[in-house]
Amino acid sequence: MAKPAPAVQPIELDCADSSITLEMTRWLAHLRSERRLSPKTLEAYARDLRQFLEFLAGHWGARATLSRFAALEASDIRAFMAMRRADDIGGRSLMRALAGLRSFGRFLEREGRGKVGALSAIRAPKIGKSLPKPVPMAAAKRFADADERAGEQRDPWIWARDAAVMALLYGSGLRISEALGLKRREVPLPGEGDVLVVTGKGNKTRMVPVLQNVLALVQDYVAVCPHPLPPEGPIFVGARGGPLSPRIIQLTMERLRGVLGLPDSATPHALRHSFATHLLSRGGDLRAIQELLGHASLSTTQIYTGIDSERLLEVYKSAHPRA
Numbered sequence: 001m002a003k004p005a006p007a008v009q010p011i012e013l014d015c016a017d018s019s020i021t022l023e024m025t026r027w028l029a030h031l032r033s034e035r036r037l038s039p040k041t042l043e044a045y046a047r048d049l050r051q052f053l054e055f056l057a058g059h060w061g062a063r064a065t066l067s068r069f070a071a072l073e074a075s076d077i078r079a080f081m082a083m084r085r086a087d088d089i090g091g092r093s094l095m096r097a098l099a100g101l102r103s104f105g106r107f108l109e110r111e112g113r114g115k116v117g118a119l120s121a122i123r124a125p126k127i128g129k130s131l132p133k134p135v136p137m138a139a140a141k142r143f144a145d146a147d148e149r150a151g152e153q154r155d156p157w158i159w160a161r162d163a164a165v166m167a168l169l170y171g172s173g174l175r176i177s178e179a180l181g182l183k184r185r186e187v188p189l190p191g192e193g194d195v196l197v198v199t200g201k202g203n204k205t206r207m208v209p210v211l212q213n214v215l216a217l218v219q220d221y222v223a224v225c226p227h228p229l230p231p232e233g234p235i236f237v238g239a240r241g242g243p244l245s246p247r248i249i250q251l252t253m254e255r256l257r258g259v260l261g262l263p264d265s266a267t268p269h270a271l272r273h274s275f276a277t278h279l280l281s282r283g284g285d286l287r288a289i290q291e292l293l294g295h296a297s298l299s300t301t302q303i304y305t306g307i308d309s310e311r312l313l314e315v316y317k318s319a320h321p322r323a
Contacts, residue, residue, distance in 0.1 A: 011025050015057035017063050017064070017066075023107070024046075024049060027107045028046055035202075036202045036203050038201055038202065048101065051084075051097075059076060059080075069108075069116065070114025070116055072116050073118050074122055077119065081122075101119055105119040134274040135266050135271060135273075137278055139260050140170045140271055140274045140278075141170070143163075143166045143253065143256055143260075145163060157224040157226060158239065160221040160224055161236060161237075161244075162248075164220070164236070165179050165180070165236055165249055166253070168182075168210070169275070170274055171210065172196060172208045172210050173272050173293050174198060174208070175200065175201075178198045178199065180236055181234070182198070182235050183231065183234060184233060184235040188215060190212050190215040193215075194209055194210060194211075194215075195208070195210065196210050228241070246268070253266065272293070276293060
């Protein structure tokens with residue numbers, strides 16, 4: 001006889017009773033298993049809802065309950081948003097908090113636990129569009145040159161490793177987490193393949209092309225790495241053979257951008273931006289770039305059209321004959 005499933009234990013909060021904390025626990029489990037949201041997004045959503053419940057308890061003068069939450073008024077939510085703005089919270093964080101609260105409200109409605117109409121009545125805060133700053137093409141290529149670090153007191157295999165990682169960021173437009181998450185068996189040898197299957201946000205996989213010279217850099221690193229690299233293990237490892245921390249690559253770029261005379265905006269993620277910008281400037285199709293980057297929405301990719309337009313305007317201003 002099958003054992004009954006264990007009862008879900010609600011998160012304990014002083015600001016809310018078990019009727020709502022149980023639903024909060026079930027909602028987070030749903031997001032984790034069904035929606036497959038990343039751990040960081042789950043943590044942020046849980047933190048935002050917890051802060052909202054804490055605010056409501058003080059705002060109402062009593063612990064938050066499920067029935068009272070379902071009867072939220074728009075003024076309650078606006079007061080919370082105003083409090084968060086007073087704490088100098090940016091528009092993007094407020095927008096994420098509102099998205100999380102709406103997700104919780106939709107979950108309650110689907111489960112027949114009440115409809116929180118006030119959440120849909122609140123407009124999302126406006127945020128300014130910040131364009132990513134690409135690294136110039138020549139400099140992006142130099143980040144993947146191990147010779148740029150010849151004066152450092154580090155083992156040559158570490159230079160080779162970092163060069164291979166940065167070549168993947170710029171050459172294939174990978175996120176740093178995607179590059180460091182690659183298993184050895186997932187990276188073909190030079191001449192034996194030209195595609196990587198990458199696991200991105202939400203555990204979604206996509207295929208991205210990889211240049212043969214990038215694969216050659218990876219193989220150069222593998223050949224000199226002193227640690228075992230089993231097929232099922234990560235291809236990039238730290239100095240002691242354990243998982244390679246993204247912070248190591250970030251620090252490497254900090255040192256190199258000083259050598260190359262680049263601004264602080266030249267980060268590992270900027271190499272991914274450069275991949276997209278340089279493709280677009282050479283006639284790349286926006287939809288194809290969206291697929292290569294793994295963006296869920298085309299609007300996310302369209303920021304690169306703004307960068308390209310800025311460059312065209314600069315060329316126009318510098319080259320067009322004056323009247």
